[in-house]
Amino acid sequence: MKHVVFLLTLVVFVGCGGEHGGGDDALRFDIAIDTVMINPGQEILFLNAGLYGAVLSNDKKHLYNFNHTEFSIEKIDLESLAFERKIEISKEGPNGVGQYFMGILPLDEEKLLFRCYRQDNVLDWEAKKLRQFDFTKIGDDENKVTEEENFYSLVRMDDGLESFLGLANRYREKITTAVHVNLTSNSAKRYEIPLFEKAKKFQVEIGDGGSFGVQSYLVKEGGKAIVCSEISSDMYVYNPESDSFEAYTYLSELTAAEKTGTYPATVGGIEDLAPVYRRMQEEIAFMPPHWDEINEVFYRFSFISVFDDSVEQPENSPIPRATGAKVYLSVYDKDLNLIAESFMPMLNARPAFHFAKDGKLWMFENIEDEMGFVSFLISDLGTVQSEIHNPPTK
Secondary structure (H helix, E strand, C coil), X not given: XXXXXXXXXXXXXXCCCCCCCCCCCCCCCEEEEEEEECECCCCCCCCCCCCCCCEECCCCCEEEEEECCCCEEEEEECCCCEEEEEEECCCCCCCCCCCCXXXXXXXXXXXXXEEECCEEEEEECCCCEEEEECHHHCCCCCCCCCCCCEEEEEEECCCCCCEEEEEEEECCCCEEEEEEEECCCCEEEEECCHHHHHHHHHCXXXXXXXXXXXXXXXXXXXXXXXXXXXXXXXXXXXXXXXCEEEEECCCCCCCCCECCCCCCCEECCHHHHHHHHHHHHCCCEECCCEEECCCCEEEEEEEEEECCCCCCCCCCCCCCXXXXXXXXXXXXXXXCCEEEEEECCCCCCCCCXXXXXXXXXXXXXXXXXXXXXXXXXXXXXXXXXXXXXXXXXX
């Protein structure tokens, strides 16, 4: 029998302590911090991957957590804070989705997109397969996603469930483009984004096999399809009227606007990668934004990893593990103007899986092997100066 605390009623109020400002490491707005626990019932929820592969329903009332061990989806009710049910997925047979999980995307109340390697599936919420296709077969030879590319970060672009935007990456050539795929018209269109050209210099080939690079993101938040990368505060927003991406750039009062280090294109082996990896992680890194529909703002975390040489590293791990992080939060209005930013002294590690719901930021927390969330209610924002619009990128 599991002993579960449904709601930790202690709410911590963290204030900025007077006028906004007070240095780069001062809290610049007020935050009320709360913690909630998810009641798992008799289920042992899958937390090993830190909710990697988890997604929200379109109305943000449910969380769908993929269980990589059992190949199933755990449906979590975020209103009642409880496990609701498990959706068993078949790898083979008439409802088989394939062997290698790549991601899920809720389409509507009746259907979801379940992606496996070289097999894309539309399922109902009972895991019955309604449709099977392959994104690499959609479009003409010049624009379609190729079998050599990783097609990821898909977002839905229409209510008809036929139009998707994603990122296509060929890591050997260090090429990433955004690709708009329409299933109805069997068409695809590529968009080159300058941000991906910048990211090339942060991809390092390892002589004895493999490579290391930075993360890029495509999210649909606040009705906007937004492309961004961990290397830069820049964001590129798709404009359906011009069928192009518009660049938004920012100057922060607290952090660098982007990574600026110079790194080798290749290293001899994994041991040679270790110091390069550490230097890269000690530069600023940006996460994707999340839309708060209650307060009509976007939130975006950034962080600088901290390494402590006195802390023992995991055995047989040639890559150093960060022992902490300095975390910052940027707040943007509905038009993506930067309106506030602050150091977050209550956070000392890279922000875990998070989202905005009910006017708060929710962040996953593994609390004694139970699913919990720390929520942040942010108020009394300061202001910053921001000039953002650049010409659109075709």
